[in-house]
Amino acid sequence: xxxxxxxxxxxxxxxxxxxxxxxxxxxxxxxxxxxxxxxxxxxxxxxxxxxxxxxxxxxxxxxxxxxxxxxxxxxxxxxxxxxxxxxxxxxxxxxxxxxxxxxxxxxxxxxxxxxxxxxxxxxxxxxxxxxxxxxxxxxxxxxxxxxxxxxxxxxxxxxxxxxxxxxxxxxxxxxxxxxxxxxxxxxxxxxxxxxxxxxxxxxxxxxxxxxxxxxxxxxx
Numbered sequence: 001x002x003x004x005x006x007x008x009x010x011x012x013x014x015x016x017x018x019x020x021x022x023x024x025x026x027x028x029x030x031x032x033x034x035x036x037x038x039x040x041x042x043x044x045x046x047x048x049x050x051x052x053x054x055x056x057x058x059x060x061x062x063x064x065x066x067x068x069x070x071x072x073x074x075x076x077x078x079x080x081x082x083x084x085x086x087x088x089x090x091x092x093x094x095x096x097x098x099x100x101x102x103x104x105x106x107x108x109x110x111x112x113x114x115x116x117x118x119x120x121x122x123x124x125x126x127x128x129x130x131x132x133x134x135x136x137x138x139x140x141x142x143x144x145x146x147x148x149x150x151x152x153x154x155x156x157x158x159x160x161x162x163x164x165x166x167x168x169x170x171x172x173x174x175x176x177x178x179x180x181x182x183x184x185x186x187x188x189x190x191x192x193x194x195x196x197x198x199x200x201x202x203x204x205x206x207x208x209x210x211x212x213x214x215x216x217x218x219x220x
Contacts, residue, residue, distance in 0.1 A: 001049060001058075006041045009073045010034045010080070018080040021087040030080075037076055040119050041069060048126045057130040064129055068122045075118050079111040124205050131209050153212070156197060165208040168199035184214050 015030030023029045045065065052058045085104040156164045167190075169181060182192065185200040188211040193201050202208040 003042055003045055006038045006069070007034060009041075009069070010037055010076055014077060014080050014084070018083040020084070022083070033076070033080065037072075041072070044119070044123045044126070048123065048130065051127070052130055060129050061126060064126060068125065072115070072118055072122060075111070075115040079108065079115045082108040082111040127205065127209055131213060151212075151215070153208070154197065154199075156201075162203070164193075164201040164203060165205050166197065166199040166201055167208060167212065168197070181215055185211055187211075188214075 010033070012030060012034065015033050016026045017030075018033070019026040019029035048065075049061060052061050082104065086108055087104075150170055152168045152170070154166050154168070156166055158164070167185075169178065182200075185191065185202075188202065188207040189204070190200040190202045190207065190211055193199065200211070202211065
């Protein structure tokens, strides 16, 4: 399957206009945003598509990726539109309202954060969707219910902003199996943490996904 052309998703005119009041080379800055958007989507597309081994996984990817792509484009346009309302006195050589400009700059930063966060979400969402099928394509409904009884997944965001991808294992099987799962977690750089939300912590979403794939094979 050929990688789509993402370079036309973002309006070049809007990208240039976004930097007109804050850069001496608005076109170059605008093209950099478009190139960054294109490279990021190409990277996500390639990294997830190569993991699609079954027809079901390819179908899931083909259905979900276009929708996520559209939403990312909307968020990128929202960021550029907000940025177009900001002004640099050095570039425009005129006195501007500091208070009003600060407000618009903060709004542009907010839209940028939403845009970049959604890029991470796309990768995570696609991996989660195809992994749900990849790890156990032949598992029957009874076994799927059993898996839900054996573990749950969630995320913890620390004050520092760092995110830990967690897996809580429910003790509904032999302790010897639990020790085996501990060793499996270590293989994927996971470690056990205690507390209200105890479980195995992973600093990488991909590490957690591989860990889950591994233990599902062991639990069924």
